[in-house]
Amino acid sequence: MAILSKIRQRSILLVLIIALALFSFVLADVIKSGGFSGGSNNIGSINGTKFEYQEFMAKVANVEKQQQGVSNTQALNSVWEQEVRKALLSEQYDKIGLLLGKEQLMAVIKNDPQLSQSPQFLNAAGKFDDKKFAEYINSLQSAPDQTQWNQWKAYEIQIEDFAKEQMYNTLIKSSVYTTKAEGKLKYERDNNKVDFDYVALAFSTVSDDQVKVTDEEIIAYMKKSPKKFKSDNTRSIEYVLVENKPSAADEAAMKSKIDGFVNGKIEMKNGVNDTIPSFRSATNLADYVNKYSEIKFDSTYVAKKDINPQFAEQLYTLAPGQVFGPYTDNGYSKLSRVAGRKSGATAKVSHILIAYKGAMQAAPSIKLTKEEAKAKAEGLLAQVNANPSSIGMLAMVNSDDQGSKQNGGVYDNVAPKQMVKPFDDFLFNNPVGKTGVVETDFGFHVMKVEGKNDAVLLATVALKVQPSEKTEDINYNKALKVETDALANGLEKAAKKAALTIAPVTSVKAYDENVANLGLQRQIVTWSFNDDTNVNDVKRFDIANVGFAIVKLKSKNDDGLLPLELAKQSVEPLIKNEKKAAILKKKMTGTTLEAISKSTGSSISPAVGASMASPMIPNLGYEPKVVGAALGLASGKTSKVIEGNSGLFMVRTKALTKAPAVKDYKTQIDQLNQQSKGAASYRVVQGLKDKADIVDNRGKF
Known part of the structure; x- marks a missing residue:
């Protein structure tokens, strides 16, 4: 008390x-x-202009609604890019005083076919009536329900943004031009040719074990050229996966269950014995499958190529009434029977295409007239008729169809209407062995019908092989134990103790939703970017239909450079080559090719007709420094040692062929102009992004 x-x-x-x-x-x-400060309410900001959460996510929801199948993260990223672009360009519109008047806006709106061609706004002469359109807009504005009026205002804003961007891009493109000097340079780069001899000492002759590269060296290398190795902020994670897969006992139980369909069985249903006939004796296969299978009956006839190759031969050749299985396919235990067969469903054909100048998709190098192409095709047909087996070799030598010439002009498992109509008609309306010349928009085809293939209608009883409740409990407890061990002793020790393999380190960006080999896992990405998640933290995640991932945050990369794991793939080879070059230079003693050849044991090789347009060296690949050096030397002169992409080189120029003189460089100027103008709008936005102060909080949502 x-x-x-x-x-x-x-x-x-x-x-x-x-x-x-x-x-x-x-x-x-x-x-x-960040509730009181408003920080959590911002998806991000551009030069201080914030993207408020509620307004931003409303736009995301709208994108999801309009684009069926798009994920929330994809929609969020799409809206982000739109809003960043809009904010950056709006600043530029303000700076240059770019405005869109009411009359200009209406002119753009009226160019929308949905409005300009709508009967609602056309007069008796079928022309767009401004008065009718104005009355419609007034009716929206004065309507008691303002929903449509608000939608219209939003549409006007979109149109205004679109029109301003078009005007801005026009201004940008009009300021881009190519000088005569640039045109001349391109002409000379494309057409100046050089023949030279060289000695090469490849980097591959030095073992990687001789040139170890540290993480510190990789980071220092990137910091020398930060723009070249620029990257969004990333998080590096690693994980072990405890699969929630069926046990041997589960698989045996499923096999026993489906074996019952092989011979028939009796099941108890609602206190009454239900006799299930064998799959072999079933008379209505569609009803049988729909009643007992977890995958319903599919009435589509399938060609052999469309069946899982592991079982295609057995399934395609099933005799009437014969059952194949049980077999495991894509996580299901299955029994299959052929319910029908259709002959000639697909076909095999050999053909030689002879194109002519002006034919559809004809290469610029093709000079034959239509008449000459037809005559050539008929000549080839005569050779095929004299020796039918020769069509493969004739196709490899003569065909203009790059998609089939390397395999002898063969297309197999061609479905009806897959090819253009004249080709299709000949293939499916003629017997096997028939030859002929067929004209299409692509040219003249010398054709031989090689074969006709059947398609089968498969009836399949399929039951999903799933872990039992007992197995799921065992797998869950195993994952829980791994997580507990990882929190106490680290992921590496926990994985080793559980006999599991740690997946390779992977990097994710704040706006990613995919994690390597785990698929869509936005939850893991969000966790890794959470302010409360620290390096070496571990957390378990449920991966639907897969199992449990125990994830460790390995590192945070907020310095704007490539994450170390990616840098090792692209930067480490560059540093290794620098170190290998230093080793190889000690071997390349001498001032002549003969001396270098003797000191290194490398042969003197020729290169013929090299140019800066295609700076390739046979068997060594892309070497612009080497070809450029050769072009810059007088005939008979020898270069110093050149560090190329694949090794060290010394070259001696033999002959330099200058491009022939031309009256002007209009072709080159036009090509460069087109390239520059085409890329101008994109490059401007990228430049504005590089200069902007962008705060990106997408990783928290």
């Missing part, structure tokens, strides 16, 4: 303490999420 009395005396104090505790809990959550 005394204790109760004391509690009553201090009841107000207790209430206050509890209230303060609850308030502290809420306050901590508010501070954590």
